[in-house]
Amino acid sequence: MAEWKFLPFAQTALKNLFSAPVTTGYPFEPAQYPDRMRGHVSIQIENCISCGLCARSCPPGALTVDRKAGTWTINRFDCVQCGNCVNVCPKKCLSIVPGYTQPDVAKHSDTFTRPQQPAQAARPGAKPVNDAAKCVYCTLCAKKCPQEAITVDRAAKSWTLDAEKCVGCGLCAASCPKKCITMQ
Template sequence: MAEWRVFPFAHTALKNLFSKPATTGYPFEPVKYPERMRGHVQIKIEDCISCGLCARSCPPGALKVDRAARTWTINRFDCVQCGNCTNVCPKKCLFMVPGYTEPGAQKVSETFTRPAPPEQEAQQAGGKPVNDASKCVYCTLCAKKCPQDAITVDRAAKSWALDAEKCVGCGICAASCPKKCLTLK
């Protein structure tokens, strides 16, 4: 026989009646966010190389990267603040900021545009990978890790090729090379 309770929430109601309110000085005192709060994504657009890794790792598809237009777009309504984009960013230009985004009545997206660097800075900025064939074992790891599929490795022919048009200079290939035969220049 199930026990029937007259006031199942009486304990909670009494506890809340005599406890300190959570919103005491809300509009006049800044909010104290919990220690493990994720926050929201921000970008330092001048450091972005438009590799697109953030957009590919975004579960809800809230990010769009247009390399030709030099833009990075986030749909704040679709973003679930998981932090995947900040973890995969090779240049660490994405980061989580504590706090909530401003609520709004419309579904809005924010677009950030990278400034066009002078030619000299563009060449120095990331650089393209250069392979030292004397050290290379043609393991294909650099080609597998390349987010733009800009590297082609043929183990049988012992050849390594870079499509400079596709390469964004992120450096993931050089970082993943076990023999350290790739350098960015």
């Protein structure tokens, strides 16, 4: 009686023995990733302006940006590859690339440092300028500024820019309904 229970297993084993293998010849053949695979976040650090929008939009808090040091850090273990950081990046220096990150025995973070540039050539002509004749002082530019570099006073009809805080991301110009802000 016990032999009859063993036969269905033997039949499956024999079928698998004579069928083609399911696995690929890894590492000799490159991995084929599924169409809907999320991949992992990649950065072109030379294009990053350290605005911090990616870190603010990251649900698990896997990203940190240090503007003064010019660094961008991702904790790969905490990242869920949702793509929020890629969607909000004003300079489009973030992307999700196919493939898995290399496994490791401990949690670690990847830190990327922006290359140093001469002071005058760091961001030529990247500061917003407001045309007061067109401005309606709606405060949208100040609300969109990731560094809070713009101050708008509707009562006094004043628009001021803190040039030290401004990173030149251009979100203020993009959000202006009257198109009175230009990047110069």
